[in-house]
Amino acid sequence: MHHTAAEILENADIKPTPNRILVIRSLLAAESPLSLLELEKDLQTLDRSSISRVLALLLEHGAVHAMEDGRGITKYEICHSDHHCSVSDMHAHFYCEKCNRVFCFEDINAPEINIPDAFQVRSVNFMIKGICPDCRQAQ
């Protein structure tokens, strides 16, 4: 379950370069999914384009999940399932329209979907939007 950055890269069959390790560490340390720009802020020594390319590679190899928050901004989180991110892994997320943070509800899976066989499902984005507890209190 709890892998190091190097292990995650090895599992995904990606060469562990310094940049890639830094990006994964940052994602692991975050308590919620991060956007490209949040990663850039966190990893000040890396160029945005480098982070973007690392994320694209990680996505391609299934090492991270991507999801859109409520504003068309993509957020990334480490995929915790060991090898295959099946559709049923996808848990729900909550996007706070005030503070723009994304929360994971690991225990709320995306529901069984029963769509015509002719559609080939690859992933599911299940985003609940509203106001988070912190922001409600602060109002």
Added chain:
Amino acid sequence: MHHTAAEILENADIKPTPNRILVIRSLLAAESPLSLLELEKDLQTLDRSSISRVLALLLEHGAVHAMEDGRGITKYEICHSDHHCSVSDMHAHFYCEKCNRVFCFEDINAPEINIPDAFQVRSVNFMIKGICPDCRQAQ
């Protein structure tokens, strides 16, 4: 259920200007949700900013739904429930990663979500991504 553009505007308490009627007609005529740029292509006489402002107004008054497809692009569709778009109205959508179209599954509602009370839910985005029947066949 099947309203005219003017009726939809009246229901939403919005003054029916020509641009607004054109935008709604275009959305009604489309068999799937449209993005701002798709609307612009469809309504060649209207400026993109005008369409954008119409969409913002319609959204504000609950006359349309907005959803993000798989690439951070917002798509819009007419809200078919007569007056109040409660969370439970939200049906699932399918985004085809090949042709970028969005399909509605009107009969698949977003599931009951059971998240802590402290979170105030406003809307739900339930997007299934993959390959649509047409594109599978064309492969």
Added chain:
DNA sequence: GGCTGTATGCAATCAGGTTGCAGGTTTCAA
């Protein structure tokens, strides 16, 4: 060592979308 392919950083570019502003139209009261 020298070659090849990959990684990286910088700058430029792109795309979707919004905003500022000026001109036009509607509304409505005097």
Added chain:
DNA sequence: TTGAAACCTGCAACCTGATTGCATACAGCC
């Protein structure tokens, strides 16, 4: 009927998130 206020629209400029082209740097390998 006139005039003021509010609203609507189009154009251009801008903003922001993200990607691409290109030159350099590096790693792995013979």
